[in-house]
Amino acid sequence: MTEDNFELAVVQVPSPAQGEFLVKNLWLSIEAGIRTMMHEPDVEASKSTIPLLQKGEPVHSFTVGQIIQSRHPRFPKGSYVTGLCNWQEYFISDGARMQIVDADLAPVRYYLGIMGAMAAPAYFGLLDVGKITDGETVVVSAAAGSIGSVACQVAKLTGCRVVGITGSDEKVDWLVNELGIDAAVNYKKADNLQDCLKSACSGGGIDVFFDSVAGKSLEAVIDVMKVHGRILAYGALHGYDGGDSVWPTNYLKIIYKRLCVKGLSSLDYLNRLPEYHAQMSRWISEGKVRWRETVYEGIENAVPAWIGLFQGKNIGKMLVKLGDPEQIP
């Protein structure tokens, strides 16, 4: 995936019809998972479960925008909305799959990250599916990313020993010294990731792995998992761009160790977002969670941001700022 795969187009903004509204996008979320929509239609990995982008279609992403014209009774002018939209500065919506966000609970751009639908499975996955408990050892991959950093902090607040896997010394430093997790491993400097994980876990083995990467790190973690450990499989960052390293080659150990591997999706937690927002905004206001963003400016920088995501250029949430809110009279 290179810049040549993208094209910036200028189109006329239409006016909203009755039952519609016009949104000015303020913030664009840059998300790895969207990569899975960008396949040739014959690519096996994307068959049957993921809708594919057609050539010429705008790329999808979650955005936060402001309604600047409205002919829809439940979506008043001036309010902020989020949803899976496109890389666009303006768009017309009839409200389907759009949610109004509460700007009093948190800055609106937080709804693309720590308060967003993509981060919520870190919370519900660890607590409800992984059933993490005080004293357990939790490992998180892509730990300095937007979802990983939420997972680290949810596990830490639950009383777990938390070990992150990340890709730079700067991120290791941020995770350990600012987020306060117990240890972090820079996988790019680890000759033997298993051994690094073993010592980061104080030799005790891993109870729960929250994974957004798959591939070699998943393989190494499986080797260090305890019997009956749980793997929460939320993404396969290293596999999205056609890499063959996504598949763990030690499947037999899933059997020998009686591990549980459970796939997670944000789709399964959409109806529990209010519960998540309430808990997370409380933690934010109490200073119990920290949050970072890497911001690119302007829609023309969406592609560099996107490519930068796969190169690990972000700490925390990767965002593109598209515009400022308007003063609504």
Next chain:
Amino acid sequence: MTEDNFELAVVQVPSPAQGEFLVKNLWLSIEAGIRTMMHEPDVEASKSTIPLLQKGEPVHSFTVGQIIQSRHPRFPKGSYVTGLCNWQEYFISDGARMQIVDADLAPVRYYLGIMGAMAAPAYFGLLDVGKITDGETVVVSAAAGSIGSVACQVAKLTGCRVVGITGSDEKVDWLVNELGIDAAVNYKKADNLQDCLKSACSGGGIDVFFDSVAGKSLEAVIDVMKVHGRILAYGALHGYDGGDSVWPTNYLKIIYKRLCVKGLSSLDYLNRLPEYHAQMSRWISEGKVRWRETVYEGIENAVPAWIGLFQGKNIGKMLVKLGDPEQIP
């Protein structure tokens, strides 16, 4: 693995010391999983979780035998015992990890199969872990084998639609016309296993997969699984002999479909065997389950039986008969 890897040895049978007893083995269980102990010590797949056989050591298997001399108060002469023993006609035991079996509940050789520790996870896995319910679609691999045929019948008795994957038309016939499952697919004749499974499942998708094989059949099943389906991973028959086909290459779909993959082991159900024996002997006496055995005679045929297992030569449980019980005065 060939006959050349094995050697038959004749040794003196010792006498039991105080607290020991002498067992005459009557039946030898031939099990695929033992293959994982037969690696060079440097083979990755067997590291750290599976004890390896050393060169010259007898092969382990579950056996059923009769105590013909005893100097142990809890293991009287004449009684039948089972445990993980060796491919041996006679052996001395101090009773550690040996269980007395109840010959009134079922023929003693059944404790190596349908009443055995290896079959119990089919029952507990489907009911307690897979939580199968009436009306769900369950697929079973190695369906005509000893564990698969138990899984098929447990699922059928629970009210599920049951589809087996097996390797010959004779086995398809046995599964459908004698065990009464809904459909069976001969994977050796299937050009496209996914399509065969889809039609065998009436297009409805798979809720639960009980898998002892891994590899290509696991991959095909993952493609046909429903969202939130459950995979009970009990074995990797196709991978034990060093095949590279054990790893499913569609790991991403485990995430997209939010599947749950759970490794099973008979070790986790040893303390629930009495519960299993009670249920299974009831079903057997009521004629609700059927059972087949493929029997080789004499310890000199243990190796052909073992190699035959991986060639699919068995229907039902593969056993070697080592001897007849003695009249104990």
